[in-house]
Each structure stands twice: as structure tokens, then as C-alpha cells.
Amino acid sequence: MYAFDYQRPSTVNEAAALLANGSGAKLLAGGQTLIPTMKQRLASPPLVVDLRDVAELRGIDRTNDRLVIGAMTTHAQVAESAVVASTIPGLCNVAEGIGDPHVRHRGTIGGSLANNDPAADYPAAVLALAATIYTNKREIAADDFFQGLFTTALEEDEIITRVSFPIPERFGYAKFPNPASRYAMVGVAVAKGPQGVRVAVTGAGQNGVFRATDMEAALTNAFTPDALKGISVDPSLMNSDIHGDANYRAHLVTVMARRAVQAAAA
Amino acid sequence: MAVNMSGEVILAADRERVWAMLNDPEVLKVCIPGCETFELDGENTFQAVARVKIGPVNARFKGKVTLSDIDAPNSYKISGEGEGGIAGFAKGGATVRLEPAEDGGTRLIYDVEANVGGKIAQLGSRLINSVAKKNADTFFAKFAEAVGGGTVVATNVDEAGTAAGEGS
């Protein structure tokens, strides 16, 4: 690692101030991606702003018809949360499938969303559930938030504070993990709720998480695995690497979508 | 890791104008993703610095860009190689052909062969195809904007060539 300065503010405003003026500072929100990258010397922020003491970024609450999760909530906390289990149980499964137990004890939902790794699990869930991402400046709809490979609507000094999920009738997630890294080679989240049926796919696309609109239409007609028969995504838009080529990924998207619907129905 | 890509863009400008812009360092600087400097260094060679940001990865590549096989205003080859320090290196080339298109526009056809090595290949192979495509799309979107409009017709990434140990 290169040397850097370290700050641990206790409020969002303090943190935002440290990010201002193009300082090149990086937020540490669990650090399960940032720290390995810095160890490889592939990132060299002059300042690391650790959000662990910012109390206002924590907590899981149900308010009216929404589930609200603070940005610094760890994957383990989501997975184990009785509130989540009683509102969007499938979201517990998403969190439980991220990384491994030790990673889940540090990694956070805010960190995952801000990073928007094209193989991360949360982006698919957040997009399918039509969640709203709240920042220190504004609220951003999931459809606007994810802007392709590692790209989000966040500005340099913008900090995710919480994520608000409308509570769906049904939600399911099915993941085909990369056998080595256990990131999603294909992950499909399916939700049926106030916003209709939404299907979001991670791991597979060339440009990060995306919605599978043909599948949404089919599932709107009938929310059953069989409704997806014969519907596939365009392989030319899928990623390919040494673990799986575009055709295989495209095939898996349909298989995982069917399994996600099954999980949602269960 | 080798990446092969090809694609087509229809541009809303005539061939001469497109050709001129393809040879304008200022235009290229604006269009190359992350490009910080792009300066003439000799006949048809340029010194360039580009910052590559892929998620948490943030690396700076310094290198040289050369134009060759110049057949104005029809085609050239643009090649470059950059050193990214600890991150590794990238090198590659693109042949670019221009053909007249309908309505006075120009069809730009390109073929890219690129290679990346060092840490980015060792640790980031899952992302290389996607990043290459994204960069190509970004470049041509900006280029189209610079020439006054256009549409990307196709960007195709060929399956990367892996040798030893390959199998699927």
C-alpha cells in the first residue's frame, strides 16, 4: 500500500467536507474491495475517510411500506435482520450470499452500491426492487443510479446515507457464483411489487447490472418460472471471461431467472 | 490479455471533415477516455497520458501514440503503447477506415487489437473485455459528438485468445 492520511469523522457532513474540493479522498465503507485494491497498489488515495463512526449511517427500519437500510449496515446485519426477514426475506438471502462470512462482517450495502462492481449482488436486488438511494445531497432512483460498469450517479463528494426499498409482494434472487471468486457469474433478482414486475441481472452483462425487460413482460403476464420459457437475453451483450463465455452466461441468465421466480414464490 | 474488437459508426459529417478530426490531437484528447495530455512529439507521433479508472482501480498510463499506413482520407492505423507502472502495460492498434455513407455522412469502420499485461491482466482479466468495449463506446460517442453527431452501429468483442490451459 502507498501511504495515505486517515480520518474518521462522526457525521456525514464532516465526511462530505473531507471529500470536497477534488481531494481524491476515498470513503472506507467496509473496505472489502478498496483495501485489497490499495494493497495491490492499484489505487493510491491521498486520504481515506473511514465511515465506521458515523452513527447516522446505521440501522434497519421499517417505515410504512418501505424498508430502510443505513448505508453502513453490513451484509451480515442485513442477513440476520428480523426486520428484513419479515419484510423482504429474499434480501436476507442476497446479503447471505455475498462474499464469505468474514467479508460479510465488514462489507456494507452502501460500499457495495457505490462501487457498483458488475458482478456484485446488491445492485441486482436494488434495481429489481426499484429502491431509492438516499445521499447527503438528494435521492436517486435505482434506475438512474446504476450507470454501467463501476459507474454510478454519485458525484465526487456525494455519500450514500441509506437505501429505501418499497416492500414487494414477492422477491427472489438466484445466483450462479464464479467457482473461484464466488462473485456472481450470473445473478438474477426478480421482484413483483408496487412498480410491477422487475428483473435485474448482475454478473452477466458487459456493462454491469441491467434490467431484462422481455422477462419482465413475460412475468407480468404470469409470475411463474414457466413464463420465462424461450426468453433469453442477447448473448452479444454479455460479458465473457475465462470462466464463462457470453453464450453460457446468456443461458444462465434464463436459468437463474427461473430459479429466482421459484425462490420468490417459495 | 488480448482483446479484439471491431465496430462501425455512422458519423454526420463528410469524410474530409472526419479525417481531419481523426488527425487532430485536441479532438483525440477529448475523446480518449481519461486522457490528460496528448501532444505532438514528432511526425505522426504523440506523447499521451491517460488515467484509467475502473472502480477502485486508478492507474495512470504514459506512452506514445503513432499514426501509420496513412491513406488520406481513407484509412490509417493508430497504435499506442502505454506503461502504467505497477499496474502493467497496454499496447495495441486500430485500423480505421472511412467510407462515404448516405446523406453525406461517413461510415467509420474500425478493427482493434489490444493487449494488456502485468497486474491488470493477472488480477483483472474478468473485466478486460468489458472495459475495452466501454472505452471504445465512450471514444466513439465522444467522437461522434465532436464531429456533430452520429450513431454507433456495432461494437463486437471477439472472444479473447487464451493459449496455455485454455479449455471450456
Added chain:
Amino acid sequence: MTSTGIGVPVRRREDFRFITGSGQYVDDISRPGQVYAYFVRSPHAHAIIKNIDTSAALNAPGVLAVFTGKDLAADKIGGLICGWMIHSKDGTPMRVGPHPALALEKVRYVGDHVAVVIAETLNQAKDAAELVEVDYEVLPAVVDLARAQDPGQPQIHAEAPNNTVFEWHLGDKDAVDAAFAKAAHVTKLELVNNRLIPNAMEPRAAIGEYDRGQDSYTLYTTSQNPHVARLVLSAFIGIAPEHKLRVIAPDVGGGFGSKIFIYAEETVCVWAARKVGRPVKWTAERTEAFLADAHGRDHLTTAELAVDSSGKILALRVKTKANLGAYLSTFASSVPTYLYAPLLSGQYDIPAIYCEVDGVYTNTAPVDAYRGAGRPEATFVVERLVEVAARELGRDPAEFRMQNFVKSFPHQTPVIMTYDAGDYAACMKKALELADYANFPQRKAESERKGLLRGIGFSAYIEACGIAPSRAIGALGAGVGLWESAEVRVNPIGTVEVLTGSHSHGQGHETTFAQLVSHRLGIPIDQISIIHGDTEKVQMGMGTYGSRSGAVGMSAISKALDKVVAKATKIAARCMEVPEDTVDFNDGVFSARGTNKSMTFGEVALQAYVAHKFDSSEIEPGLKESCFYDPTNFTFPSGVHIAEVEIDPETGVTRIDRWTAVDDFGVIINPMIVEGQVHGGIAQGVGQALLERAVYDSSGQLLTASFMDYCMPRADDLPSFNVAMTNTPCPSNPLGIKGCGEAGAIAAPAALINAITNALGHENISMPATPQAVWRAAQASVRKMAAE
């Protein structure tokens, strides 16, 4: 027999320090004043080094020195060596290019060592390493093994035209051709033995230290064979004469072959310690381990089996290209030759075998021994061929194997080996029973009802371990002897220290070797200590690899114990004033037959040292004996593994449902430890068959350089294993022991691929059988089934 003797599952004595975090691995050691080395490595697979500018790095904070290959050459430090000479068919010696510890004119693989930076802290060394400017002229790389020998390919070493190190063969070509000419059936397969990266969990590490007052060096290193390291560093590389170089291999976190070899990093650390006058420490990062540890396997093979109309195997013909990487590692040349082709007879009576092997340079990391070393490759060839032949002939694979098993011993194969003992059918029958083979069809039908494909596959392997005798292997080109040494020191109060040349890095020698001593001397195990891994304590040894420590290392201890008991018996007789031939030694007590006189082992030990009761001109005082034991033959463990898998044709995911292993390791010292060795070996074999592969791209970049892309077997990839034994003692060593360390890795890949191909209904799948590969293959099966 004591409760800690032979055959008892004694709990391991080394465990206490490991479960309490008190182990001492090399990286856990800090020497006073130590500084840190960091290596500048080539990012290119093949390039000329035009210039190296170290000036900026030298001026960086904390930097003590920056060295390049020229500095080593100026000090007359020699290159790394390959210790096994192979001759080609035409009688010419193998063609070997130089292997400098730090590259001189050229780099030849990504990760090749270009320079070393030594600084006060590791971060300072890394910072400065970024300032070393290397001007490369990049050359085209040779990566594809299949084409590396083609005319017109880039030349990696001037010494090896067409990148060919050797074109070796073994067996009788004419006899094989004749047998094929009259065969009723020929089975032919094209096989890929995938390239693996060993990945012991402890990365390699070294601390070099120089004592100016004594003019002597100490090297702490992650080695499976510290004495061999010392020998090579002294006699060939020229660091210092052996009496001025101490090599210590403390706790070592797994080896699997990869820590046999003498690498650039430890060579540079120990040499640089004198140059900078401080201890120099280096610890590999995992990505460095991926790049620069010796890899394993990597064969392309065409294999054919000739069978007569009764199902009797007539002959085997094999042609293999073996990737040796960019330089020849320490034992690289022996692995695809003498550790491979002599195993091609498997458990079968095959009258004629002919094998050709080309050893090939490529611009990839050096390839050398990895758990099994040549024997997994051979077993994969034989067991895939036999399985497919049985299927093609419509025969039950188990029954076809049993028809062709070697049934009488000793058995001379056409490829060097004389099998000494075994009962292959007994193993097979036991395995069939444990695997509940009879009810497989019901289980298959049950899987099919769930939309899943089920398959079962066999692997009846043989291995040759305890590689020996030294004279014979010398005739085959080995540069060393493969005996082992032991010294048994009995202390005056009867406690025992055993010094062994074997090295334990997970095998549990501190327990099993002590069990042997406890058994023989009748003393409790806590009165025995096993000392290894330090050239200043143990005089000489050959180390641990090739499943040799039981058969060879313990035999040496056994022979030394014979001498101890013989001398102690003499002393006891003098003390008890009885004739020597009336003294018996049982359970730690010397007793004089026909009298009530007896002495404990401890009492006799004390008498040996006080020397009051015998004539020291007749019997020397003291009780210490040693032995250099050279085996008279290899040992031939064998066994049958049966894998049963269930495949989801929708995703291509293979789940291992059952694993049955029945192995014959001869006499077993500690069944708990032996079973553990089998488990670990199977896991590595499963890794090879399902998960692991090193992938280089066409320009020689390693794309699997971390655990993110190189798939290590994890707990949820594996089932629990059903492990059982049969025991036919090995007649060629005093303990009847065979080796057990590699068996699982040797047997598993063929069993698993045979199971998967059985499930799929066709043979077109290679290793690793990734979900994508299996899915593609399953699609073909599903289409075929639909058509039928």
C-alpha cells in the same frame, strides 16, 4: 506394544503449537536488523533487457542496495540447475539454457526475476522497486505447447533449437506396433493434463543471514529438503562451501512439491545478506507465488490401447508433449520421463508399451513436480483409456479391469518396473462393495427423475514411490542418490532424539517417526523427540517428496534402532552378567532368559554412559547409532477410487455425491494420519479434475494469478470421503511400508472424469470439467437423448 506404537491413531504431537498459534514458519521469524527484499519481475513473457537503470531506486528512502543479474555474475554466483539428465532417443543429452537467478540478457516468462531491491522496510523496498527502470525489447512469446516446437516459432533458448529440450522414449516400439497390427479393438484418446499451480497455503519465504566473524551463512527457507538446498547452493550455485552454509527449514506450511526446488529468491537473499551486511528477508505475496512457483502437470497426450477379441489388453502407445516452462527447474526433466512412463502399465498386465515424450520450453513459469509428479499424468492416461475401452467394448469397467489386472508377483512390466506385491482384485472388490456399485442403477434412475444426470467412474491406480535404489536411478540420469539418513541418540536417562533427513511440512513425522521408536524401544512417546529441518543438526538427508519418508526415512530409523538395540543388548548382558544370546528385549525391558534379572531401557542407557560395567576396549561407551538406508526397490502402493457424481444439465454444475477409496499402503504406522493424507490428495485431484487450471493468454500473461481466478477446492466443493484400506506389506523395506502421500492426487482425476463422462454418455470432456464445459457437453447428451 505400547499405546503409542505402530498402528495406533496417536494424536499428533505437533498440533499443540499449530492450534495455539505457536508454530514458527519462516515469515514468523524476525532476525535482528533484518531488511527486506522485493523483486522486480518481468511483466513480459519474452523480452530482451536492453538496459536497467537502478539509480533512482538506489536514491529512494531506506534503500540499501539494488542488484541485477550482472551483480550476481560478477560475484561468480552460478545459475539455478536441473539435477536430472535426460538423453534423447538419439543419445544426445538434453538441451538446457542457462537459468540465472536474476535475468541477464533476456526475460523468459511473466514473473521472471529482473532485479532485487533491498530496503529497511518492505514498503520502502516496494516503493523503490517502482523506480527501477527496465528498458525491454519485447519479443513474440511461445505459449501454446502444441505449436511450440513448430519451425519458425520464436526461440526461447539458443541452446534448445525448436524449443525442444529432449525427445525421449521408453519401451519397445516394434513390439507395440506388432501388437496394434493384430488388435481386435483400438481405443484412442487425445488427453490434456491441465496445468496446475501448487498453492501451498504458506507462500514461499526466505531469510538470508551472514556472520562476518565466522564467515558463514544461514538461510531460513520454506524447503521440503534443506540439505538438498544446501548442496545445490554450495556445490552448484557457489554461495559458500557446505560447512559455511546452514540451511534451516522450520515449520513449513505445505509443499506438495513446490518447495523441493531451489529458486532464485532464496539464492538472492542469502547472497545479498553478505553484500548488505544485514539479514535479508523475503516473503512471497500470493500473486508472486502464482507467477514464480514451479507449476505442475501440463501435458498434451495422444494415447492408444490395443485389445484382443477376448478383452485382453495387448499394448499401449503414448505420445506426450510436456511443457517444462521457460527454464528447467530442479527436477523438471525427471517428472514427464522416469516418473511418468514407467507407470504406464498401471495395475495391468500389458505385454508391450511404448512411450515418447518431448520436453518443451515455453514462455511460462517453470514446471516441475507437483503432488504425484508424473504419476497422476500416467494414471490419467491409463485409467481413461481402460475405462473408455471397456465402454466401447460394452464391458463393465470394473470387470474389464479385473480381467487385465496383474495377478502374480513379482511382475516385470515392459517399462522398467518390477511390481513386488499387491492384490489388486481384493482392492477392487472391497471398493465395489463400499461404493454400493450394485445399486448404482437405482440411484441413477432416482437422479433422472429429478432431471439430473448421475455417473460413476473408476480409477485403479498404481504409484511408485520411495524412489530407489540410488545406483539404479543414477543410471537413469539422477544427479543425486535417494537414500535417507537417520541418527538415533539415546540420552543417559533413556530419552531419545532422532535426527532425520526427512522433512515434515504437514505429514506428521514428529508423531509417526516417534511411534516407530516408541514401538521398538518400548518407551513412551513423550520421551522421544524428532529433529529435522536443520543442516547443522542433521548431517545429511534427502528430504520429503515422492511419498518417500515412510518407506525410506523410517526404514533408516528402523535400521539405526536395530543397531541401538543390538548395542544395548550387549551392554545389558554385561550388566546382568549373563551371556548376550540369553537377553531378550521386549516392551522396553531387557531380560535374561532363565533368570529373574531384567533392566529397563533407561537403566541400560545410563549404563552405556557411565561405562562402569563393561570393558570399553570391547564396547564403546555411549548409545548413538546412525544409518544411511538405500532402498532395494521402489514401493508400489495401489488402490481403487470410485467417484459418483450428479450433474445439473441446466447449469453444468457437477456435485460429487460419493467418493470411495480403497488403498493398499502396506503396513500403516498411524491410520489417522494416513487417512488424512488420502483426503488431502483426493481434494487436490478433484481440484485438478473440476476446478483448477493455470491460464496463460497468447502473449504469455498469466490470467489466473490470484484466488479470484484460480479456483482452489473449498469445503463446499467436496463430500466426505469413504476411505478404507487393504494391506499387503511391501517386501522391499524392513517395515513393509508403502507411500501414501500422493495416492489421492494420483487416483482422483481419472475417477472423476470417468464419472462425469459416464453421466454424460460421451467422452468429450477435458479437465477441468468446469460448469461451462459440462453444460456444453450435457447439451450434446440431452440432444442425443431426445433424438433417441
Added chain:
Amino acid sequence: MTQVTMIVNGKSVTAEVEPRTLLVQFLREHLRLTGTHVGCDTSQCGACVVHVDGRAVKSCTTLAVSCDGSEVLTIEGLAKDGQLHPMQEAFREYHALQCGYCTPGMIMAAIDIVNRKGTQLDEATIREELEGNICRCTGYHNIVKAIAAGAAAMGAGEFRQAAE
């Protein structure tokens, strides 16, 4: 340099460290607690697992300064008064280690599984929960058995010195 104070194995320690110091470096190099190992650079192998505030984390992917004010438990802190922790005992009894390198991380992970999932663990749960720990020696067979037995022994309460 930044000051960091934490309780490690029950003892309070304070040190000045560079912010880039990883928790594992702090433990191994500053405190000489070398039982916690480093086996990879990418947060996969789990040789470095310790408990921070009662939760298993990868100490190679955690900054020491981020643990300011935390309680850290390492393999060296498990045995109390010369009495091995039941999970340590189980690893020895079931031959769940060979080279020993992954063992400290494996034991710390195992105790964390029990803390989260209880003392009655089936094989499938244990295998799944070991996703973040790689062992190259044992094939996991005996590790799985040891964890099941160690968990049961923790449940039996005889040694219920809570891990934390």
C-alpha cells in the same frame, strides 16, 4: 502516524502506526502475535481470520486504525489458564490440520460459526460456512468433523468461556 488503542486477547495495547498498517501487520509485526497468518492478497484464503468485537474478519483486509477502540481476539488468546478451547481440542482430536498454516484462521472461523449458528451444526452448514477459508492439506474432511464436534463441546458448556 496515528495512535491506535485496542484490546487484544484481553490486554489493552496502544501504538503509533502508519494508517496503511493492516490489522494483520499490527498483530504480527508490532505485537509479535505470529499465529495469525497471511496466505493471499485478495481476501480469499482466511488464514488471517481473527475476531473483532466478536465477529470473524479478515485481518489482511482491515486497517489497524479502523480497529481503534475494538476488542480483538486471535488464536493466541483462545486457550485460557493452560486449558485449550474446545475447538482447539477438537481440531487436534479429529486430525483437522496437517501443515497448520490455515489452522488459526480455520479455528477462529469455526468459533465464529458456532457463535452465529449455534452448537448443533450439520455437515452442509459447516461446509457452506467455510467458504472464506482455504485449506490445501486436509481435503476438509476432518475439519468438518472437528467443527461439528468442537461446536457440540462448546454447547456442552464445560469450557463455555465465550470466545469473546
